[in-house]
Structure formats: structure tokens, C-alpha cells
Amino acid sequence: MNAQTPLITDSITAAISAKEPSVDLIGEDAPFDASQRDFLNGLLAGISAIAAGAQQGGEVLTPMRVLYGSQSGNCEVLSKDLKKAGAGHGFGADVSALDDITPADLAEMQHVAIVVSTFGEGEPPDNAAKFYAALMADDCPPLPASLNFSVCGLGDTSYADFNKCAADIDARMAELGATRVAELVKCDVDFDDDYAEWKTTLFASESFVSAGGTAAAPVVDAEPQAMFDKNRPFMAQLLTSDRLSGEASAKCVDHIAISLAGGGADLEYAAGDALGVWPLNCPDEVRALLAAAGLTGKEIVTLKTGQSTLKAALATRLDIQTVTPKTLEDFGLEAAEGQVLEVVQAAENVGPQQLADALRPLQPRLYSISSSPKAHPGEVHLTVGEVRYDLDGRDCKGVASTYLGDRLAEGGMLGVYVQKSAHFHPPSDDTQPLIMIGPGTGIAPFRAFLEEREARGATGKNWLFFGDQHASCDYLYQDELEGWAAKDHVDLSLAWSRDGASKVYVQTLLEERGEDVFAWLEEGAAIYICGDASRMAVDVEKALLRIIAKGLNADEEAARAYLDGMAAAHRYQRDVY
Numbered sequence: 001m002n003a004q005t006p007l008i009t010d011s012i013t014a015a016i017s018a019k020e021p022s023v024d025l026i027g028e029d030a031p032f033d034a035s036q037r038d039f040l041n042g043l044l045a046g047i048s049a050i051a052a053g054a055q056q057g058g059e060v061l062t063p064m065r066v067l068y069g070s071q072s073g074n075c076e077v078l079s080k081d082l083k084k085a086g087a088g089h090g091f092g093a094d095v096s097a098l099d100d101i102t103p104a105d106l107a108e109m110q111h112v113a114i115v116v117s118t119f120g121e122g123e124p125p126d127n128a129a130k131f132y133a134a135l136m137a138d139d140c141p142p143l144p145a146s147l148n149f150s151v152c153g154l155g156d157t158s159y160a161d162f163n164k165c166a167a168d169i170d171a172r173m174a175e176l177g178a179t180r181v182a183e184l185v186k187c188d189v190d191f192d193d194d195y196a197e198w199k200t201t202l203f204a205s206e207s208f209v210s211a212g213g214t215a216a217a218p219v220v221d222a223e224p225q226a227m228f229d230k231n232r233p234f235m236a237q238l239l240t241s242d243r244l245s246g247e248a249s250a251k252c253v254d255h256i257a258i259s260l261a262g263g264g265a266d267l268e269y270a271a272g273d274a275l276g277v278w279p280l281n282c283p284d285e286v287r288a289l290l291a292a293a294g295l296t297g298k299e300i301v302t303l304k305t306g307q308s309t310l311k312a313a314l315a316t317r318l319d320i321q322t323v324t325p326k327t328l329e330d331f332g333l334e335a336a337e338g339q340v341l342e343v344v345q346a347a348e349n350v351g352p353q354q355l356a357d358a359l360r361p362l363q364p365r366l367y368s369i370s371s372s373p374k375a376h377p378g379e380v381h382l383t384v385g386e387v388r389y390d391l392d393g394r395d396c397k398g399v400a401s402t403y404l405g406d407r408l409a410e411g412g413m414l415g416v417y418v419q420k421s422a423h424f425h426p427p428s429d430d431t432q433p434l435i436m437i438g439p440g441t442g443i444a445p446f447r448a449f450l451e452e453r454e455a456r457g458a459t460g461k462n463w464l465f466f467g468d469q470h471a472s473c474d475y476l477y478q479d480e481l482e483g484w485a486a487k488d489h490v491d492l493s494l495a496w497s498r499d500g501a502s503k504v505y506v507q508t509l510l511e512e513r514g515e516d517v518f519a520w521l522e523e524g525a526a527i528y529i530c531g532d533a534s535r536m537a538v539d540v541e542k543a544l545l546r547i548i549a550k551g552l553n554a555d556e557e558a559a560r561a562y563l564d565g566m567a568a569a570h571r572y573q574r575d576v577y
């Protein structure tokens, strides 16, 4: 081979970097016979075509839309996975929240995959609410049959309206004329397997197979694979667990500090993110369940994750409280009052494997992070309300909240992961005014916001609406909040529902200060709500709409449009549960 002879590697490099697929990159002078040259030219033209497509924004990839509606982040994570999977099947997917499009936009699309959760009591997540309302409206325009879609829902079988939002969207899109290419899948809290099966069915559907790009582009994973995530939690150390609420309080709220030392980049968080915590069940409850079933716990059972003793499975792997439709079916019951314990007490001859099969896997719980990493490097703080209640005379408790607040000793280890929040962060503009409404444990992210804004030296003014039952025993973070108020870092509006003759809630104070609230909004303030979804967040929104209508001197429709505009600009955000 002389100096002028092109190297085969040079030819391949040239072919791959060529913008246009070219023929005859292997020249006459290359050291190949005619048939070898033809073969190599064909091969390089093919490689070049794929590379050119990938380089030019995926010309060989068929456009696809992945749409998600997600409140606590699960569907958003899955939407990114779908995009990657799409590339492997010849699709170049754009990912967006359902509220970023309208039903009219849908009519322009041909391949659509939707992953959406259900929140509240059968409601859509916040970032799908506008789309959902428009799709369900009587005047929603028809959809073309050329729109090929499938829906995967994330939900929880312990809710009455299991996966209602996904089911409604699926049914309505078909009713409006779009073509369902793969059946709706309604996933429970352990959604990994059902989601994976749905994804396989979707990409194996005739419509997706025939439309997918003929040449699969190389799948390049731009984001490095996380070492720690929901399914591979970081084992962190519990530093402290201190009671925040006073002895006289009806509630037990704890301040939890966890060390993130050794967690690395995957455990880095921002104010506004949540922490996922993998709890263990209470040993007393495990013992009670084994006794009710007449089992020792030493029996070997098979779970999806492998074999285990029944006792270990009940302590660490299975949800031993929630009765699902499968639990009832497995025990041959139509309906049941109470939890798994009551079902097992009512059943006869419970087998160890039958019990393990009837229970769904234990799931992690999310907690809004109540610290700024700038104020507490290497640590994460939570504000946890212990769930305790009476069920027909039996003392019951929440799994994770009492594990954190009661059972896990300081110095003990627990599995955690960071659940990033898309937009629920302090405004990036440090001069922007901020109104925060967070009664009870809803204070959690706002303690983090106030720490963060203080550490950043943000000059934007802060106004916090906080409250609970009694000032004397429910005033969480009192010293810190009053310290900040004394430094003019925050204005405090405190609502104590059981201290006066009449009940005062955060929404009561919000309306009392309605004129000032509206003036702040007109100055460009962002308004964030955190805490109870079922009553507080609903009542606060109603109060806000009345305040805005009054401020605009307009009707509720105009106020709704104003608030929708704020939401679209991420100036109105909720972290509610």
C-alpha cells in the first residue's frame, strides 16, 4: 500500500461524516477487486445514510409524540424512557406535557403515546388538567383516523377511581375518531412490568411497525445512567429524627435529617425536589398478620425478586396493609372492611404463597424536601407528619411516616432517591416576589425556598401563609420563621384554626389580604401551594379566583384565564398530596 492509497478507515470515516449518502467512496485505486469494491461501497452508503439521518435531526426517523401527565414525576420519567425506546424502533419522539398541546394539535399528529397518572379523586395531574378539560368538552373537534395512539395509565388500585384519567383520555380519543393501536394499560403502583409490556405491544403494533424508520438510528443515551434511583436506592444514614409539634398537638410532625454523604451526583437535589424513601413494615404488624394466618414466617415463598422467608417478605417487600381487587379475588371475597389483617382474619386456611401472592409490592413514599443544599451541604431534611388512626378500635399507622419518625433509630440506614421536580423550584429571578401557601407539612418546601433565597442573597420579597390547629403546639419551625421575619426576609400570615371563636384557615387570611395579594400578582409574583390536595388546595384556589376576579373587576372566567396564564408561565404551581 503506497502513501496515496486511501486507508479503509479513512473511507469509513469520510462516509460516516458525509452529509449526503454517497456512492463509490472506495476508489478505483483502493486495494480491492471489483466485487469487494461494490460490496464495500454499498455498505458505506448504508452507514452514511443512517449517520446523515441521525446528524440532520433524525431524517430517517418517523416523527412521534410522547405526551405525559404527571404530578409526582413517575410518568415524566417513563416518557423519557419511551423516547429512547422509540429511537430503537425508528421513531424520533418529541416529549411534552399534555398541557403543552391542545386537542387541535393532536389532529396534526400520526403516532402518539400517552403516559398519564390520576390524582386527587380521579382527577388529571396539574400538567394535564387543561388538555383533559378541552378533550372532554362537548365542542372538542373530531380527531382523524390517521392519528394512531395508545395510552398507559399510572394509578393505584387502592383508590376508588383507579386510573380514571387514563381511561377517560383513551375512551374519548377513540370516540373522537383516532385509531387506538394498542389497548389501554392501567398500571398499579408497581408499574414497571405492566408499563414494559405496554411499550412492547405499542412498538409491535402494525401501525408502529409499518411506520417506523426502516433503518434504526443508533440510540445514543445523552444522559449518563444513574447509579442510584427509585429501583436502586442509595443507603443513607438517618442523622436525626426530632419531634417538631408540641406534646399537646393532635398531630405528631417530625423533622428528619438524613446524610447524603457518598451519594454523589445522583443524590444532588434542589429546593423544590422530593425525596423518595423506601420504608420497612412495622414488626408488630408482621407478627400480627402471621398470627392471624396461623403461619410461622419461616415458610419459603417466591416473589418476583426471588425466594425469601415469608417473615422477611412481609417485613421488607410486601404491602401488608392495602387490600386490592387482587387480594379480594385471591381470598374469594366480594368486598372487605379494613386492611389485609382483617381479610386474613376472615379467611380460612391461608397458605404462605397464597398470602405473598395476594399482596402487592411495598412502595416508596415521596416527601417534599425541606432543606436547601446551600444551607445544609451533604444533608437532606424532611418534615413528616406521622399517620396514625383508629380502624374500628384497632390502632393503625402509616408505614413510612412512622418508620421515619418512630421506628428507625438515629444512625440507622434507609434506602432513598431524589425525585426531581420539573418546575416547582424558587423562581430563577432572584428579584421576583414569591407568595407561598403551605399549612401543616405543606411548609416543607417553603422552608427550603426561604433557606435557598437567603443563601442566594435573593432580594425578591417573600410572603408565607402557614397555619394548623394551635399556635402553641403546631407552629412548625417557629424560631426559624420568626428569625427570618425579624430580618424582613419573609412576611408571615399565620392561620390557627382552633385558637379563636371562629375557624381561620390560610385561605381565610388570603382573602382578608386579597388586595395586597392581587397587587403582588400584578407586580409579577409567583404563587406556590403545598400540602393537602383534597381540601386546602381546592379552597385556596377558589379564594385566589375570587381575589383575582375582584382585582380585575371581572368575572370568574376572566380570573380563571388570568390564573391559567400564570400556570402556563410557571408562576402558579402546586405540590399537593
Ligand SMILES: Cc1cc2nc3c(=O)[nH]c(=O)nc-3n(C[C@H](O)[C@H](O)[C@H](O)COP(=O)(O)OP(=O)(O)OC[C@H]3O[C@@H](n4cnc5c(N)ncnc54)[C@H](O)[C@@H]3O)c2cc1C
Pocket: 072, 274, 321, 365, 366, 367, 368, 369, 383, 384, 385, 386, 387, 388, 389, 390, 391, 397, 398, 399, 400, 401, 402, 441, 442, 444, 575, 576, 577
Ligand atoms: C409529592 C409528594 C410530596 C409529599 N410530601 C410530604 C411531606 O412533605 N410531608 C409529609 O408528611 N407527607 C408528604 N407526602 C405524603 C407521603 O408521601 C405519604 O403519603 C405519607 O407520609 C403517608 O405515608 P405512610 O407510609 O406513613 O402511610 P401509608 O402506609 O401510605 O398509609 C396511608 C393510608 O392509610 C389510610 N388511612 C390514613 N388515615 C386513615 C383513617 N383515618 N382511616 C382509615 N384509613 C386511613 C389511607 O388508606 C391512606 O392512604 C407527600 C406526598 C407526595 C406525593
Ligand SMILES: Cc1cc2nc3c(=O)[nH]c(=O)nc-3n(C[C@H](O)[C@H](O)[C@H](O)COP(=O)(O)O)c2cc1C
Pocket: 069, 070, 071, 072, 073, 074, 075, 076, 116, 117, 118, 119, 120, 121, 122, 123, 125, 154, 155, 156, 157, 159, 160, 161, 162, 163, 164, 189, 533, 576, 577
Ligand atoms: C394524593 C394522591 C391521590 C391519588 N389519586 C389517585 C386516584 O384517584 N386514582 C388512581 O388510580 N391513582 C391515584 N393516585 C396514585 C397515582 O396516580 C400514582 O402514584 C402514580 O404513579 C403517580 O404518577 P405521577 O408521579 O406520574 O403523577 C393518587 C396518588 C396520590 C399521592
